[in-house]
Each structure stands twice: as structure tokens, then as C-alpha cells.
């Protein structure tokens with residue numbers, strides 16, 4: 001009896017899903033089907049992360065220990081806030097563990113970022129805008145950050161080369177931001193889409209950081225050009 005009722009419920013939700021899919025464009029159908037099958041989407045729902053990208057940062061941080069309790073972190077392109085959730089936990093910025101030093105997390109996005117305990121958010125702010133930098137300096141203890149994270153991405157136009165260039169330019173602007181807020185020895189983790197300008201960015205990063213790695217976490221879809229540069233041991237340029 002219980003089994004029959006369960007089967008009925010499954011059939012009902014499958015029919016509802018098919019109906020939902022029917023009203024979508026083919027591209028939307030592909031996206032929805034992929035989301036429904038994605039284990040990271042399921043895991044993010046189960047673990048209350050705001051989106052699946054949390055697992056990319058978790059994986060990178062588990063391997064390279066970028067975030068430490070007490071650190072100050074700037075999260076660029078933070079909406080909806082999954083990376084900030086990870087950062088808040090890892091740097092103890094909500095003070096959850098009273099035994100550990102308490103860190104700071106400041107998230108910035110063009111979009112609204114819903115409230116998160118332990119984080120300050122600059123919603124409707126452009127990371128590349130100097131007025132945002134001024135506000136950021138006020139929010140960071142001693143106006144300094146140990147880590148800059150960036151999962152920023154422009155709205156994809158569909159033209160690969162153009163999107164690649166746009167994101168690379170945004171990453172270059174993070175090097176200017178680093179000059180203002182990143183403390184010597186600090187780290188920068190930034191997303192880019194692979195393409196012809198990636199090497200130029202890597203060279204620029206290598207000129208101001210002690211070491212630069214290219215990362216492709218398992219949670220990053222295999223068929224996407226998404227990669228991350230992890231640059232460590234910042235050397236502030238002397239003027």
C-alpha cells in the first residue's frame with residue numbers, strides 16, 4: 001500500500017516536471033535537465049548552500065588551505081553568497097568557534113546578496129569601481145585583506161572570445177584591487193574562462209605573486225572553459 005502511494009507520488013512529480021519542461025525553450029529544458037541530474041546541485045540543497053559553486057571553493061580550500069581562522073576575505077562577485085558561506089565558516093567570521101580568532105568577510109556584487117551572518121555585503125556595487133574600493137577599505141580591519149576571492153563572471157553573450165576577454169579584463173582589475181587592499185604574503189583566487197589572453201594574465205600575476213597555479217576543481221563542469229588561478233605570496237609593488 002505504502003509502495004503504491006509512493007509510486008503514485010513519483011509519477012505525479014514526474015508528470016509535473018514534464019509539464020514544466022514542455023513550457024520551456026529547448027535551451028531552458030537542457031539547463032533544467034542538467035540541474036536535476038547534477039549531484040552538486042543536490043548536495044548544495046542538502047547542505048544549505050546557496051548554490052553549487054560552494055563545492056569548488058571547498059575543494060580548493062581543502063587542498064590548498066587558502067582560508068584560515070581570523071583571515072580577512074574579500075569575495076568579488078559574491079551573489080547569491082555560496083562562496084561567502086564557505087568563507088564565513090573557514091575564517092570564523094560569525095564567531096561560531098570562540099576558541100579561534102574571528103575573521104572578516106566582505107562580499108561585493110552588482111546584484112543583491114541576501115543577508116548572511118558573519119558577512120558584510122556591498123550589494124549593487126561594481127568591483128571595478130574605485131568608489132567600491134573606498135567602501136571596502138573602511139570595512140576591512142586595518143584596511144587590509146589576507147585573501148581576495150573572485151568567482152565574478154560577466155553575463156555570457158554567447159560569443160566565447162568576447163566573454164573570455166571581458167572576464168580576463170575583470171581579473172586584471174583585481175590586480176589593481178590587490179594593490180589597494182591585499183597584504184604582503186596574501187592570496188588571490190580568481191575565476192577565468194580559458195582562451196588566448198589567459199597566459200598574459202598568468203604572466204602579470206606571476207610578476208606580483210610568489211607562485212601561480214591553474215586549478216580546475218571537480219565541481220567545475222568538464223565541458224566548460226572555466227578555470228581558476230590561485231596566486232599566493234603577494235609582493236606589493238614598491239612605488
Ligand SMILES: C[S@@+](CC[C@H](N)C(=O)[O-])C[C@H]1O[C@@H](n2cnc3c(N)ncnc32)[C@H](O)[C@@H]1O
Nearest residue numbers: 077079080081082083109110126127151152153
Ligand atoms: C558565478 S556568480 C558568483 C557565485 C558566487 N561565487 C556564489 O558562490 O554564490 C558571478 C557573479 O559575478 C557578479 N559580477 C559580474 N561582474 C561584476 C562586477 N563588475 N562587480 C561585481 N560583481 C560582478 C555577477 O553579478 C554574478 O552574481
